[in-house]
Amino acid sequence: MVESLQRRLPQKVSTAPADLEIHSKDEGYPAHHPPMAVVYAEGLEDIQTTLAWAREHRIPVVPFGAGTSIEGQVIPQGPALSLDLSRMNRVLEVRPEDFLAVVEPGVTRKALNEALKGTGLFFPVDPGADASLGGMAATNASGTTTVRYGGMRQNVLALQVVLANGEVLELGRGVRKTSAGYDLKDLFIGSEGTLGIITRLTLKLHPIPEHIHTLRVFFENLNDTAQAAYAVMASGLPVARLELVDEIGIKAINRYLGRSYPEKPVLFLEFHSSTRAALEAESHLALELMREAGAVSIDAARTQEERTAQWEARHQSYWALVNLxxxxxxxxxxxxxxxxxxxxxxxxxxxxxxxxxxxxxxxxxxxxxxxxxxxxxxxxxxxxxxxxxxxxxxxxxxxxxxxxxxGVGLRKKKYLPKEHGPALAWMRQIKQLFDPQNLLNPGKIFD
Structure with missing residues (x-):
């Protein structure tokens, strides 16, 4: 059966065991299940051809970006195609004057920020992994800078999406605000590939902050650390990042990287300020708050090198723990x-x-x-x-x-009835409307 798809998409459909293995899993879900084939799409027509074949043969299609999800979103639940979008990796347009960029779904966040060098702008959403931007939109990813800049939903202005029937929709506009009709764009953000395939994104960009100040603050216990974090948020300070790592995480970092940090709970704080005077005032207030909250050790960083060294423990914490x-x-x-x-x-x-x-x-x-x-x-x-x-x-x-x-994927769907109640039935109806044959990533979000 796959041979007929290979004839339609020569050199783009693989059944090699190594490719099937890569597309059988993600970063965090324990179960693996290989697809029957992997399609390496290189453009919109490849995706439409794949979906047409899937409709003819009633074979599900599972979108795949960088494979960095951790709730099983990219794992097939039976015979299925894995639709790999990593070759659709072009930055199509950068418009600094409008603070936006247009990208294909396989572009990673690091690749986009590399392409933005020299513009004075950056894309802030940072989930930790170098995920694809299409996958980040599909899961409504966020990360360390969400507290100031928001997650993917707040930073996607427009989407191009292909439906299960092959129809192409243009959702949203390249503007900061619109009141024109239902907001279908946001419906697809976080839909985990169950409603359509994201093929193009228009993203909001932000000025690189001129003044950045970071703090690493250790506490005696976890409760004091959490209360200190709340005190910072309640103060109204312009926090850009506010991260917590407990003592086990610091112990793992010390062993993994050969460091000698105090093995106590720690907060990592970063402030993005408009002027040097504002930065000094904000830093002074933050230090006062941390001391009042019971900080036992405070390290400040102002240069890029110092900041990179300070954030090392937070960025390496996952792999350090796995190694421990x-x-x-x-x-x-x-x-x-x-x-x-x-x-x-x-x-x-x-x-x-x-x-x-x-x-x-x-x-x-x-x-x-x-x-x-x-x-x-x-x-x-x-x-x-x-x-x-x-x-x-x-x-x-x-x-x-x-x-x-x-996101929900496979692991969290059992909790949705209690969280959403009757609204879950309406979600099912939306899925049925957009994907009546249940071809797009079936078994994710709900059965």
């Missing part, structure tokens, strides 16, 4: 709550780990109420799943969500 517990499985949670409830959820997470006898690392983007717990476990350990369930239930009770940025 070789041969183990990891369950990565991703809850978010209203900012005032963040200290409560952090404390609950820590207590729950102890109660269940689990080892886990708490880290994340506490400035926007979102944090992760990386739970270390043996394969199939039911305690890890119990931890995730109880943490989500507590987050929902606090008015939060089961996922702040990872």
């Amino acid at each position: 517990f070789p041969g183990k499985e990891y369950l990565s949670t991703d809850t978010a709550v209203p900012i005032s409830k963040m200290p409560d959820l952090v404390a609950y997470s820590s207590r729950l780990l102890r109660e269940l006898g689990l080892t886990g690392n708490i880290l994340g983007h506490v400035g926007d109420g979102n944090f992760h717990t990386l739970v270390v476990c043996e394969p199939g350990d039911p305690r890890a799943e119990e931890f995730s369930l109880r943490l989500v239930e507590h987050a929902l009770a606090l008015g939060g969500t089961c996922t702040g940025e990872h």
Whole structure:
């Protein structure tokens, strides 16, 4: 059957075992399932040809970018094509005067920022991994700078999308605001490839801040660290990044990178200011707040080299933890709550780990109420799943969500009925409207 698709798309359809293996998994979900073939699309027509073949043979299509998702979004659930968009990697247009760029979905965030050098602008959304921008839009990715610049939904102005029937839609406009009709663009952001294939993005760019100041602040315990983070947000300071790493994370960093940081919970803070005078005043207030919150050690950085060194621990924390517990499985949670409830959820997470006898690392983007717990476990350990369930239930009770940025994929869909109630049935109807044959990434978000 695949041979007929290979004839339609010569040199673009692979059944090589290595290609199937790469497209059978993502970065965090434990189960693997290879597709029946991988299509390396190089343009809009390739995608339409693939979808036409899929309709004829009733074979599902799973979009694939860089494979950096962690909730199983790119893993086929049966015989399926993996539609790899990494060859659609051109920056089509940069318009500095309009603060926007137009890109294909396979462009990665690092490649875009490299292309922006010399413009005085940058694209701020940073999920950590060098993910593709199409994949970041499909999962509504965010990251360390979300507290100031927002996630993908706030930074995508327009999309070109191909529907399951092959129709091409232009959604949104290259403007900062519009009130013209239903906002279908935002419907596709975060839809995880279940409604359509993103083929072009118009993105909002931001001026590179002229004055940046960062702090690394250690505390005696996790509760003080979380409360200090809330105090910073409540102060109204122009926080660009506010990240937390607990003592296990710092221990892992010390071993992984050969450092000697205090093995205590730490906050990483970064401020982007308009003037030197404003930066000095903001830095002074931040230091006062940290001391009042019980900081035991504060390191400031002003040069790029100092900032890079300071952020090293946060950026390397995931791989450091994986290295600290070789041969183990990891369950990565991703809850978010209203900012005032963040200290409560952090404390609950820590207590729950102890109660269940689990080892886990708490880290994340506490400035926007979102944090992760990386739970270390043996394969199939039911305690890890119990931890995730109880943490989500507590987050929902606090008015939060089961996922702040990872997305739903396979792992989080069991929590959606409780979070969304009757609205979930309307989501199913939207899926049926756009994809009546259920060809686009079936089994993700809901069964």
